[in-house]
Amino acid sequence: xxxxATETLSVxxxxxxxxxxxxxxxALTQPHLIAEWLMKNDFEAREGHRFNLTADWGGVDCVxxxxxxxxxxxxxxxxxxxxxxxxxxxxxxxxxxxxxxEQEGFQPDQKPYYQGATVGWPRFISExxxxxxxLD
Amino acid sequence: MQQPxxxxxxxxxxxxxxxxxxxxxxxxxxxxxxLTAGAGVSQPxxxxxxGVLKRAGLVRDRQDGRQTHYSVQIDALAPLVHWTKEMKxxxxxxxxxxxxxxxxxxx
Numbered sequence: 484x485x486x487x488a489t490e491t492l493s494v495x496x497x498x499x500x501x502x503x504x505x506x507x508x509x510a511l512t513q514p515h516l517i518a519e520w521l522m523k524n525d526f527e528a529r530e531g532h533r534f535n536l537t538a539d540w541g542g543v544d545c546v547x548x549x550x551x552x553x554x555x556x557x558x559x560x561x562x563x564x565x566x567x568x569x570x571x572x573x574x575x576x577x578x579x580x581x582x583x584x585e586q587e588g589f590q591p592d593q594k595p596y597y598q599g600a601t602v603g604w605p606r607f608i609s610e611x612x613x614x615x616x617x618l619d
Numbered sequence: 620m621q622q623p624x625x626x627x628x629x630x631x632x633x634x635x636x637x638x639x640x641x642x643x644x645x646x647x648x649x650x651x652x653x654l655t656a657g658a659g660v661s662q663p664x665x666x667x668x669x670g671v672l673k674r675a676g677l678v679r680d681r682q683d684g685r686q687t688h689y690s691v692q693i694d695a696l697a698p699l700v701h702w703t704k705e706m707k708x709x710x711x712x713x714x715x716x717x718x719x720x721x722x723x724x725x726x
Contacts, residue, residue, distance in 0.1 A: 492702070492703045493703070494703045494706045494707050494710060496707065496710040496711055496714055498714050498718075500717075500718060500721065502721045506721060506724060507717075507721065509724070510717055510720055510721055510724065516720065516724075519716070519720045520713055520716035520717040520719070520720045521713055521716075521717075564702075565702055582714075582717075584710055584714070586706055586710065588702075590702050
């Protein structure tokens with residue numbers, strides 16, 4: 484194990500989704516659709532494009548790194564306490580798409596993130612539940 | 620090199636010590652005497668456990684006349700919380716919302 488301050492870790496979430504890659508691609512790349520499941524944003528599917536994801540608890544600074552239509556998308560995902568990259572991979576299956584998200588990165592300093600996580604996160608999650616409940 | 624969480628795990632592995640720590644988390648600032656009354660072990664044993672908790676940075680003490688009060692230092696638990704744990708549940712919720720959206724979208 485390396486020093487905690489520079490340790491790179493990753494989170495993977497993978498799910499079989501009964502929709503074609505083209506449709507999922509739209510949800511991953513059109514700003515008004517991204518806003519429905521992630522956050523408000525000024526995303527453009529163009530490598531090198533800088534954009535922000537914003538929520539009432541703060542925001543995320545992003546830079547588009549990879550755009551391979553209907554197949555792969557990645558962007559830098561930096562907050563004040565986390566330096567990371569989010570990579571999406573879309574693989575067609577017989578019934579839809581295998582969607583994979585990997586976030587890889589590290590915390591420059593553990594403590595502020597811990598405070599953010601314990602103070603900011605529950606608030607964000609409850610806000611989110613409110614929004615989702617309203618959508619139905 | 621010993622990692623901060625190794626020390627925390629070792630310190631909290633002892634059930635009596637963990638019970639003392641949990642009591643302090645729940646009830647706040649307490650004296651050795653009050654902690655002993657609920658611990659089921661002798662006062663010197665409680666003092667010894669408090670010393671271990673203090674060296675691990677999990678509690679701090681404050682002298683008030685002849686009494687010593689102990690309270691928790693919750694920040695010491697920070698190394699146990701990885702950003703990955705937080706982000707995993709974040710993304711799982713995002714996937715749920717993404718699927719909801721896809722179900723509502725036209726082709």
